[in-house]
Each structure stands twice: as structure tokens, then as C-alpha cells.
Amino acid sequence: MVKYSDANLDAVFAALADPTRRAILARLSSGEARVTELAQPFAMSLPAITKHLGVLERAGLISREKDGRLRRCHLDAGPLREACSWIEHYRQFWETRLDALSQYLEENESKEESDGNSTG
Amino acid sequence: MVKYSDANLDAVFAALADPTRRAILARLSSGEARVTELAQPFAMSLPAITKHLGVLERAGLISREKDGRLRRCHLDAGPLREACSWIEHYRQFWETRLDALSQYLEENESKEESDGNSTG
């Protein structure tokens, strides 16, 4: 029953393709924050953050609410639903280990814990 | 227990941000295909497709196997796992309807079917 547009997916995935923006979303997942608060952890100018917020807002992932001279930003996770459902479609392909890479990663993850094998 | 690099997520999400590339992945999910086969549905030159395949390959989402003068491409869904798990992290935010947008969309979806309310 999905009726979202492809264009929306474009914007959402593009927004997620930047580590600064993912970090901003992560931050907002623990509650709303003002722009300066969001900017604080980054070695980047405020205008750069404003731009990132613009990208996130256009993707529908956050909204900004004016509150006096500051703007409170909060997470709008809605669009992540369609992104998730797009990716989920491929779940079988990494879960059933149809691809070698996934298998390789699996093995390495286990090795990290146990490491009892002298395969090398 | 995720240990993937951020850079990898960047590449994966960026790769997914293009409708042509998502369509290519969709196509490959029903079995491997040659470059010309993949190119066929698109009103776009072959070199453009080659570039898209390059982006997908660099993101680890496909691999190309040389087979005579043609190249068989196949899906490597592995990297989608981390992308999925990143997004899944936010699942609560759209499922518990903490955000107004998600709620709004929900309502509109139901309204499409029932439409018995005269709330306006």
C-alpha cells in the first residue's frame, strides 16, 4: 500500500548519504535541539549546518519550529519508513547468504569474538 | 555489534539515491544480467549505465564478472544490511507515531479507503 514517489526516495537516500546529516538525525532521535546545539559537535561553520538542515528538511526528515530567535529542530522519521521498506525488499538476499560478501562479513564478525580458529 | 565504516554507509546511501540505480538493483534481484540487458529499459547511453554500474560496484552492491566479451552483473546485497540496520534504529520513531508527518500519512492512507469522516 505504498504510494510515495520515487523522487521522495531519492531525496531521503541522498540526505542519508552524508555522515554529518546522519549524525544530526541520531542527535535528534534523543530529542529536539536548536541549530547551535546541533552544530556544536562539528568542525564546521553554522551556514554549513543550516544547509544540511535544509537538505534534511526537504527530504522530510526533520522540521524546524520557530521559537523566538531560535529554531527547534525535531526528527520526522516518517520518510524513513519508505526507505526501510525499499531496502527490506532485499533482505532475503543478504539473509540467505546468496552473496559472498555478506558471508565473508558474517565470518569475520564471529571470528572477532571467538577467534579460536587457526585458519590463517 | 556493527563495525562497518561510516564511509561505506555514505557510498551505499549515495548509490541508492538514484532511481536508475535502484531500478538496476531491482532488476538484478531477479537474477544476473549483462550490461546491455540492464541498459535496455533506460533512455540513456551505454556509457551512462557503465558509470552507474561503477557507482554500484564501488558501493559493493554489485559485482561484474567477465564472461567473454560480455560482463555478467549480479547483486551483492551485503552492504544493504548495514544500511537497513542504520535505518531500523529509527523504526520506533515512525511506528510509535512520535512524529506528526507519519501520523498524517497514516490518516490519509486510511481515508483513501474508508473516507467516511466529515472532519473538514
Next chain:
DNA sequence: ACTATATTTAACCATATGGTTAAATATAGT
């Protein structure tokens, strides 16, 4: 060897992206 087919590479172009600094805007506090 020659020709056709499959694909990539090179060179180019327009636009988008991610950053900067300086200036503008809006509100809060006096």
C-alpha cells in the same frame, strides 16, 4: 585477418553538493 558486438574510457558539459566568509535578519535583553 576482418567484421561485428559488448563494454569501457576519454573528454567534455551543466548542474548539484558541501564547504567557506561576510552580511543580513530576527528576536531578546537592556
Next chain:
DNA sequence: ACTATATTTAACCATATGGTTAAATATAGT
């Protein structure tokens, strides 16, 4: 009104992206 603070806008820059056409490369088929 003046000053400080929060944020955005404008102008700019370098690089990335997504496309093009023309040429190169590799293999298949004769």
C-alpha cells in the same frame, strides 16, 4: 534605541554527479 545572540542568505569556490559523443578495447564469428 542599542547590543548581543541565533540563524539564514548571498556570493563564492572546489569537487562530485549524471549525462553526452567519439574513440578505444576485447572478444566472437567468419
